[in-house]
Amino acid sequence: xxxxxxxxxxxxxxxxxxxxxxxxxxxxxxxxxxxLIPFVWMLLGSVKTQPExxxxxxxxxxxxxxxxxxxxxxxxxxxxxxFFNSVVVALFTVLGTLVFCSLVGYALAKLDFPxxxxxxxxxxxxxxxxxxxxxxxxxxxxxxxxxxxxxPALILPFLAGPLGVFLMRQFMQEIPxxxxxxxxxxxxxxxxxxxxxVMPLCxxxxxxxxxxxxxxxxxxxxxxxxxxxxxxxxxxxVALSLYSVGQNATNYGxxxxxxxxxxxPVLLLFVLLQRYFIQGIAVTGIx
Amino acid sequence: MTTPSTxxxxxxxxSGGRGPAAxxxxxxxxxxxxxxxxxxxxFAVFMVYPLVASLLMSFTDFRSLDIPxxxxxxxxxxxxxxxxxxxxxFVRSLLNTLxxxxxxxxxxxxxxxALAVALNNGINRFRTVFRVGFYAPVVTSIVAIAVVWxxxxxxxxxxxxxxxxxGIAGPDWLNDPWWSxxxxxxxxxxxxxxxxxxxxxxxxxxxxxxxxxxAEVDGAGxxxxxxxxxxPMLRPTLLLGAVLLSVGYLQFFEEPFVMTRGGPLDSxxxxxxxIYNEFxxxxxxTASAASYVLFVAIALLSLLQFRAFxxxx
Numbered sequence: 001x002x003x004x005x006x007x008x009x010x011x012x013x014x015x016x017x018x019x020x021x022x023x024x025x026x027x028x029x030x031x032x033x034x035x036l037i038p039f040v041w042m043l044l045g046s047v048k049t050q051p052e053x054x055x056x057x058x059x060x061x062x063x064x065x066x067x068x069x070x071x072x073x074x075x076x077x078x079x080x081x082x083f084f085n086s087v088v089v090a091l092f093t094v095l096g097t098l099v100f101c102s103l104v105g106y107a108l109a110k111l112d113f114p115x116x117x118x119x120x121x122x123x124x125x126x127x128x129x130x131x132x133x134x135x136x137x138x139x140x141x142x143x144x145x146x147x148x149x150x151x152p153a154l155i156l157p158f159l160a161g162p163l164g165v166f167l168m169r170q171f172m173q174e175i176p177x178x179x180x181x182x183x184x185x186x187x188x189x190x191x192x193x194x195x196x197x198v199m200p201l202c203x204x205x206x207x208x209x210x211x212x213x214x215x216x217x218x219x220x221x222x223x224x225x226x227x228x229x230x231x232x233x234x235x236x237x238v239a240l241s242l243y244s245v246g247q248n249a250t251n252y253g254x255x256x257x258x259x260x261x262x263x264x265p266v267l268l269l270f271v272l273l274q275r276y277f278i279q280g281i282a283v284t285g286i287x
Numbered sequence: 288m289t290t291p292s293t294x295x296x297x298x299x300x301x302s303g304g305r306g307p308a309a310x311x312x313x314x315x316x317x318x319x320x321x322x323x324x325x326x327x328x329x330f331a332v333f334m335v336y337p338l339v340a341s342l343l344m345s346f347t348d349f350r351s352l353d354i355p356x357x358x359x360x361x362x363x364x365x366x367x368x369x370x371x372x373x374x375x376x377f378v379r380s381l382l383n384t385l386x387x388x389x390x391x392x393x394x395x396x397x398x399x400x401a402l403a404v405a406l407n408n409g410i411n412r413f414r415t416v417f418r419v420g421f422y423a424p425v426v427t428s429i430v431a432i433a434v435v436w437x438x439x440x441x442x443x444x445x446x447x448x449x450x451x452x453x454g455i456a457g458p459d460w461l462n463d464p465w466w467s468x469x470x471x472x473x474x475x476x477x478x479x480x481x482x483x484x485x486x487x488x489x490x491x492x493x494x495x496x497x498x499x500x501x502a503e504v505d506g507a508g509x510x511x512x513x514x515x516x517x518x519p520m521l522r523p524t525l526l527l528g529a530v531l532l533s534v535g536y537l538q539f540f541e542e543p544f545v546m547t548r549g550g551p552l553d554s555x556x557x558x559x560x561x562i563y564n565e566f567x568x569x570x571x572x573t574a575s576a577a578s579y580v581l582f583v584a585i586a587l588l589s590l591l592q593f594r595a596f597x598x599x600x
Contacts, residue, residue, distance in 0.1 A: 027405065032416075038439060058445055100325045101326065103322045103325060106322055108323075113316040113323075119327075132558075134341060135566075136337075136344065215426060221428075222541075259432065266428075270423065274418075277422070277426070
C-alpha cells in the first residue's frame with residue numbers, strides 16, 4: 001500500500017521497534033472503542049425499559065430486555081410511512097442525479113460547445129453555496145406551484161448537485177478520446193457512444209456518486225423539515241426530530257429506538273460496501 | 288475539446304464560420320447542449336434562480352404574507368443588513384458560529400491527522416477495521432445521532448458517569464451556557480473526523496517513501512520527518528480538508544436544533560438556526576440577508592485558508 005513498504009531496510013528496522021508499534025495499536029484501539037461507544041450505547045439503550053434508562057448510575061447491559069420501544073414506532077408512530085418516504089425520496093434522488101450528472105458530465109468532458117468553461121466554473125462556485133442561502137426562494141417557488149408536502153418538492157431540488165457534475169466530468173475526462181473517436185468513425189451517434197462506450201466504463205464513478213447521493217438524501221434534514229408539513233410526508237429524520245421535542249423529550253427508549261431505525265440500515269450498508277464509501281470520499285477529496 | 292479531425296479542418300475555416308467543419312462544430316454544440324439540458328434546467332430553477340432571488344429578497348421587506356404577490360414588496364436597500372447587525376441575537380449567532388468553527392476545525396483536523404498518521408505508519412493488520420470504525424460516525428444522520436448524544440450528555444449520563452469514575456465532576460453539558468458549545472464541538476469532531484482521516488490517508492500515501500527514507504538516513508527523527516517533510520507535502524490535502532470542513536461547520540444547524548434548541552441563553556444559536564427562526568417568523572427578507580452574510584463568511588474563510596496555506600509554501 002504505502003510507497004515505503006517496498007523499502008526493505010526501513011521495514012526491517014520498523015519491525016524491530018515493536019514497543020512503539022504496540023503503543024500505536026493500543027492508542028488506536030482505545031480511540032476506536034471510544035468512537036464506537038455512542039453506537040453501542042444507542043443499541044443497548046433501545047432495548048431497555050424507561051425506568052432502567054432513567055436510573056442512576058446508568059446500567060450497561062439491559063436488565064429487562066424489551067422490544068416495546070421499537071413496537072412504539074410501528075403502532076403509536078407511523079414508521080412505515082416515514083421509512084417509505086425516506087426510501088422513495090432517496091431512490092429517485094439517486095436515479096435522477098446519476099442520469100442528469102452523467103449526461104452533463106459527458107458534454108463537459110468530451111464535447112465542445114460555447115459557454116463550456118463558464119458552465120463548469122459556475123458549477124464549481126456553487127459547490128460552496130450553503131443550502132440556507134437558497135431554501136427561502138425555493139420555498140416560495142414550491143408553495144406557488146402548490147407542491148408543499150409532495151414528493152417532487154422533496155426530490156427535484158437535489159437533482160442539480162454540483163458535486164455530481166464535478167465527479168462525472170473528472171472521471172469521464174480520463175476515458176481515452178481514441179475510444180470515442182473510433183465509435184464516431186463507425187458512425188455511432190453521440191447518444192449511442194454515451195450509452196454504449198462511456199457509461200459502461202463509469203461504474204466506479206457511478207457507484208461513488210450513488211452512495212454519496214443516497215447518504216445525503218437519507219440524512220438530509222433542513223429542506224424536508226421546511227417542505228414536508230404534513231405527517232404523511234415526513235422523512236425519518238424529520239419524524240424523529242419532531243417527536244424528540246416537547247412531552248416526548250424524555251421518552252428515551254423510543255427516541256433511541258428511532259435513532260437505531262435510522263442509523264442501522266445505513267451503517268450495515270456502509271460495512272458491506274465500505275470500500276466504495278471510502279474510495280468515494282478519497283476520490284472526490286483528492287481530485 | 289473537439290475531436291482531432293474537426294479541429295484540423297476547423298482551423299482553416301474558423302474565420303469564415305461556414306463550410307462543413309463549421310457546420311460540424313455547430314452540430315456538436317447543439318448535441319452538447321442537449322446532453323446538458325436536463326441539468327441546465329434543474330440547475331437554473333433550483334440553484335441559480337434561488338440564489339439571485341435570495342439576494343434580491345435581502346434588499347426588500349419580503350414576508351411570508353407576500354408569497355401570493357411577490358412583486359408588491361417594498362425595496363428597503365441595506366436596511367435588513369443594518370438591522371441584522373443591530374440585532375443582539377444575530378450578532379450572538381455570528382459569534383457562536385465563529386466559536387464553533389474556530390475551535391471545531393483545528394480540533395477535527397488535528398484528531399484526523401493523528402489518526403491518519405497512526406494508520407499510515409506500520410499498521411498493516413486490522414487497518415480496515417480501524418478505518419471502518421473511525422469512519423462509521425460519518426454515515427449517520429446528524430439528527431439521529433444528536434438524539435443519542437443528548438442522552439449521553441445528560442448531567443448524570445454516560446459521559447459524566449465516566450468522568451466521575453476518574454474523579455471529575457462533569458458539568459450539565461447541554462443546560463450550562465459555558466459547556467453547551469464545547470459539547471456541540473465534541474460531537475462534531477466525533478462525527479467528522481472520519482471524512483478528514485480518509486482524505487489525509489490518501490494524501491499521506493502520495494508522499495514518496497524514498498524522501499522520508501533519505502531523511503531518516505540523514506538522521507532526522509520521526510518528529511522532524513513529520514514536521515519537515517510530511518506536513519509541507521500534505522499542505523494541499525490539509526487545505527482541502529479545511530475548506531470542506533469550514534463549508535460544513537459554518538452551516539451547523541441540526542446539532543443545536545435537536546440537542547439544545549439554540550439554548551441555553553442562545554449559547555448554541557448558530558447563523559443557520561437564526562435564519563431558520565426568522566423564516567419561521569415569516570421574515571423572509573431578514574432571513575435572506577442573514578443567509579448572504581453566511582455565504583460571504585464561507586467565501587471569506589475559504590479565501591483566507593487558501594492564502595494561509597499558500598503563504599507558508
